[in-house]
Every structure is written in C-alpha cells, then in structure tokens.
Amino acid sequence: MYSELGMLRFVEFASPDIILQRMCEMHGGNLVHIETAEEDNFITQQMRTYALGDIWMGGSDWTKEGTWVWEPEGRIFQYSNFAHGKPNNAHGQNCLSKAQAHHYQWDDYDCDEHIKYICEKANTNIQYPVG
Numbered sequence: 001m002y003s004e005l006g007m008l009r010f011v012e013f014a015s016p017d018i019i020l021q022r023m024c025e026m027h028g029g030n031l032v033h034i035e036t037a038e039e040d041n042f043i044t045q046q047m048r049t050y051a052l053g054d055i056w057m058g059g060s061d062w063t064k065e066g067t068w069v070w071e072p073e074g075r076i077f078q079y080s081n082f083a084h085g086k087p088n089n090a091h092g093q094n095c096l097s098k099a100q101a102h103h104y105q106w107d108d109y110d111c112d113e114h115i116k117y118i119c120e121k122a123n124t125n126i127q128y129p130v131g
Ligand SMILES: [Ca+2]
Pocket: 061, 062, 065, 066, 089, 092, 093, 094, 095, 108
C-alpha cells in the first residue's frame, strides 16, 4: 500500500534494501537521494506527517568503506547530514538511514533492518495510481 505525494512514493512495508531499490525501479525511480538541506527538510516534514519513524535512503558505503555514494549512480555525497558520531560502521553497517531517533539526521544502519523507505522519481507530471 502506498500513496503518491509529489515526486515521492511512500511504501508501507519494508524489506532488505537491495529489494527496495528494485521495488523503486519497478515504479520508475530510485531510493531517495537527498542532495540539499532543503530537500532534507522536505523529507523530514513528510516523515513527520506520515509518522514514518526511520527510513532508508539510496546511499551506501558498500563499495568502499567510508566512501558514501548515491546508488545506483555511485555519485559521491556533496551534501550529507549525519548525526553526531555517525556513520560509525557498527557491525559493518553500509546502508543509509534517516532516523527519527537522531532528530531526522542520518545514520548508517545494517542493510537488512526492516524499516520504511522512500522512492523518488523525476518530476514528469505523470500521474500514478494510489493503492
Ligand atoms: Ca560502512
């Protein structure tokens, strides 16, 4: 079950992030990339509005530990908003979350955590069904 909100699609279930990226691709998008403070604040507002808790974004340091990139393009972060002391690579964490517990700042999580996720797609003015 999901609802459309501008270019964002909130999907109301969770599964490992690789599958999530595939789910986003099936809908013509990617896991969300947050590339400006403005976009970060916008996503925070949506998370509060929809009580999403923590979410996955489309970043990882999977390929090179400590080098965070937006997937699948592999573009290195220009903007980031990690919480104090994060990322900490605890247990080898390689996936990127935006966490209510960290006041909506970012943390690296274990990639198999079951949390919600946000897909984004280019704003093409195409209308999608809500279901
Ligand atoms: Ca890591």
